[in-house]
Amino acid sequence: MTTFLALHYWAGSGREFELLRPLLPPGSHLLAPDLPGFGDEAAPAGFDYSVASYADWVAAYIEHNELEDYHLLGHSMGGKIALLLAARRPAGLRGVLLLSPSPPSPEPISDADRAASLAAYGQPAEAEKTFSKITSIPLPEAERQQVVADNLRTTRAAWEAWLLSGSREDITTQMTQIAVPCRLLVGENDRAISLATQRAQTLPLLPAGTSLVVVPGAGHLLPLEAPEEIFKDQYASDVVL
Template sequence: MPAPLTFIGLHYWAGSGREFQQVAGLLAPEYTLLAPDLTGFGEAAPPTIISDYSVDAYADQVAHFIAEKGIERYVLVGHSMGGKIALALAARQPSGLAGVALLSPSPPSPEPMTDEDRMASMRAYGKLAEAEKTLQKITARPLPEAIRQQILLDNMQSTRLAWDAWLLHGSREDISARMVLVEVPCTILAGDQDNVMSPSVHGLETLPLLPTGTHLEIISGAGHLLPYDAPEEVASLLRAFADKL
């Protein structure tokens, strides 16, 4: 009998593992979802050198987390920035990896972001008014006030080094050549109201590089922050994906 399946949630840039709390609640008790805070975000301890914020350094952190927890069989659930990290780890073909679910992922190729947007994001660091504007842009459905406050807090808690490192380096990394090494089943979920990365980006930049049979599922009326905007749909799709493994 195979070991029980655990979902490992990897959060978005300027977020934290807390974004997966609702989805985890909906998957329980059948499945466990664990979501660490990635270095420089949430409650994670910030390192002091820029190389610790590379996509591979984050993949190392996730691999260490999985080993530390003694998880034998798992699906990586990568959201946005976390999607690129999930793919980097999957390309290593780690033991126990059963599948990869990508939620509005940053593509394996450099993320499509204009220099103007990159500079605007760098200037927005640590400003609550800018965090409010970002929240409006990346969600499409009305959210409870407690959830809105959580998203804003995560944004404001991000460290400067982690913030800038992703904008200047991580988002620009190109790991597409490694995608031939991803051999486990994959699925992609995207919101049709995503103002950060439209579903067409996933169809053009990510889907063609993943194993044959990978599906791109579109969630109607959802924005970029799928675990907040559409927790029920995300949990349902994750459950359906797991059932096929």
């Protein structure tokens, strides 16, 4: 059985992928852990919140769950982690599905936006504003509440580390080591990491033949805004081995 190991966005949690479960390709299942510092997952002692440390944590999770045939599904921050792990060529990895990923090069965040995000930590009103910014397709009230709640239960250490360090990390030199198929999905109206950014900073560094799928009308939260698009078309038929 093929496993999709889903890695969530910054200030989110693994539960963002729940809508994907009934849409999975036949013969596959989904694992969606909370990453350290997010959701219900406490960071291990000494954890430094770097992209490499997150990749190490995911590798340990793969070993613990004895995954031998799996695909990485990385959203936003989770996409950058997935790319670094894929560059290590772990055994059993069959492909990488990227949903509006943080690019391998530093994310283009202005100093003003970075400062505003740092100051927004733990503030319900700011969490509501973030929800409005990162979504474009209207979502049910329960999903809005989920996104806001996940934002507010992020630890300060994980929040600040990504803004000050993780989002700025440059893993471009490792991208040539990726040896599995990749697919890139981006929301047409993504205001968090724009389509232009993905075309300039992500797509050129992915393996030759990687497809870019633009999801009409969607913003940044593709697993919630357009879950039916995730496994569509050629990729869905290719993953069942």
